[in-house]
Amino acid sequence: VAVVEAVQPSCRRLNVGDRVWADIGAVVETTKGRKGKENGAFAPFAVALESQLGAMPKNVSVLEAAALPKVSLTSYKALNGMAALRMGKTILILGGSGGCGSTGIQLAKAWGATTIITTTSVANELYVRRLGADRVIDYTTQNWWEVLSEGTVDVVYDTVGEAGTGDRAMALLRQGGYFVTIAGALPQKPRADIRSSTFINSATNLQNFQLLDELRDLVDRGHLRMPELQTFQLADILKAFDASAAHHVRGKLVIQMPAAREQSHAERVSLLIRSASCFAKQPSEGSGSVCLSRLYTAWLSPSRGEGPKQRHRSGPATLFHEEPSESLRLP
Numbered sequence: 001v002a003v004v005e006a007v008q009p010s011c012r013r014l015n016v017g018d019r020v021w022a023d024i025g026a027v028v029e030t031t032k033g034r035k036g037k038e039n040g041a042f043a044p045f046a047v048a049l050e051s052q053l054g055a056m057p058k059n060v061s062v063l064e065a066a067a068l069p070k071v072s073l074t075s076y077k078a079l080n081g082m083a084a085l086r087m088g089k090t091i092l093i094l095g096g097s098g099g100c101g102s103t104g105i106q107l108a109k110a111w112g113a114t115t116i117i118t119t120t121s122v123a124n125e126l127y128v129r130r131l132g133a134d135r136v137i138d139y140t141t142q143n144w145w146e147v148l149s150e151g152t153v154d155v156v157y158d159t160v161g162e163a164g165t166g167d168r169a170m171a172l173l174r175q176g177g178y179f180v181t182i183a184g185a186l187p188q189k190p191r192a193d194i195r196s197s198t199f200i201n202s203a204t205n206l207q208n209f210q211l212l213d214e215l216r217d218l219v220d221r222g223h224l225r226m227p228e229l230q231t232f233q234l235a236d237i238l239k240a241f242d243a244s245a246a247h248h249v250r251g252k253l254v255i256q257m258p259a260a261r262e263q264s265h266a267e268r269v270s271l272l273i274r275s276a277s278c279f280a281k282q283p284s285e286g287s288g289s290v291c292l293s294r295l296y297t298a299w300l301s302p303s304r305g306e307g308p309k310q311r312h313r314s315g316p317a318t319l320f321h322e323e324p325s326e327s328l329r330l331p
Contacts, residue, residue: 001056001066002046011050013209019056021212023070024048027202037202042237044257052205054212057219065219067226067252071099072215073208074201075107078180079157090115090152092144092172095159096133097124099252100182102226104157105131110223117153119144119160124250127228148172158184170194226252234258 004018014020025040040046056065078100079091091108095101096118108116109132117135118128125136137144145168154177156169161183169179170191179187179196186196218224228251232240240253 001062002041002053005045007050014050014053019062020053021056021065021069021216022048022053023073023201023205023208024052025070025202026052026205027200028206042234042255044259049206051207051209054209054216057216059220060225063229063231063254063256064226067099067229067254068103068215068219068224069208069212070201071226071252072103072107072224073205073211074100074182074199075104075157076211076215077201077204078182078199079104079107079111079155089113089154090117091155091157092148092153092169093118093133093157093159094144094162094165095183096120096128096131096136097250098159098247099226099249100159101128102131102228102251103224104159105133106224107218108132108155110218113155117144117148127250130227145169145172151175153177156180158182160184166190166196228252229254231256 001019001021004014004016004020006016007014022041024038024046026038028036028038038048054069056062060068091113093101093104093108093116096105097120101118101120105116105118105128115135116133117137118133119137119139120128121140122138125138128136137147150171151174153169153172154174156165156173156177156179158165158169158179158181161181163184165181165184166179166187167189170187170189173179173191173194175193177194179194180199181197182199182201184198186198190196215224230243230249230251231254233256235258237255240255243249244253
């Protein structure tokens with residue numbers, strides 16, 4: 001979550017002072033053809049394309065808003081358009097109490113899934129049921145592939161990445177079903193009548209503003225929240241990564257930024273110019289403007305590998321800053 005500090009003249013949607021939310025950790029290809037990744041939001045100031053930023057929801061705290069974009073975009077892109085959900089059928093979400101599992105349950109519910117099954121520990125059962133899960137399998141005492149009957153599931157959304165998950169899912173899925181993993185591998189023995197895919201959000205997040213607007217609408221209507229948060233100061237970010245690596249986080253981890261030094265107008269312009277010069281020279285339609293922002297809060301997401309290349313094209317920029325804490329929200 002951030003507040004816009006400066007924009008290039010070609011910005012069309014955002015203005016200085018706007019509160020925004022985003023995922024700015026895209027996998028990219030530089031102008032010289034080298035593969036890399038955006039620096040993300042672990043800093044008091046960051047630069048991003050305008051097309052990556054959306055207006056922040058108004059009815060949640062800055063901490064909760066900071067926790068939602070990464071995992072919500074991931075689940076949205078992984079699951080959206082699946083006819084099985086729209087038709088009101090059955091989805092199995094592996095790892096329902098984590099960040100992507102939490103958003104996956106809520107999105108499936110909002111999209112009309114009739115039965116939402118998820119795996120988690122017994123300690124998290126009430127949490128996932130409150131999110132919308134209809135059936136909970138305690139992974140510490142039961143194997144989901146043994147508990148569920150063959151041909152009873154339409155979609156399997158894997159946020160855990162356990163070895164062998166894809167092949168086990170093939171037995172459970174109905175004809176025309178869908179298996180998607182954001183953490184593991186494709187099945188070694190795929191079925192011709194089942195669609196299987198892997199998905200990494202950072203490979204697709206240079207043009208997120210329309211999706212962020214849809215997600216904001218879900219938040220505003222009460223269909224998407226992150227009710228469990230754990231916060232860390234930026235100085236303690238390694239502790240946050242240790243907590244994430246233990247794979248027992250319920251909800252999401254949020255990093256709070258220290259107060260940022262005020263920047264002069266000349267410094268802001270310099271940052272925008274340097275950032276824009278890193279992009280390819282040929283403009284791409286819809287690439288948007290680059291925004292310079294002061295960062296207050298950021299989500300925590302451990303790297304899960306890199307996806308397909310995205311080429312940064314020239315476009316207007318925005319400088320934004322993150323909000324330091326809920327108690328320091330701007331008017």
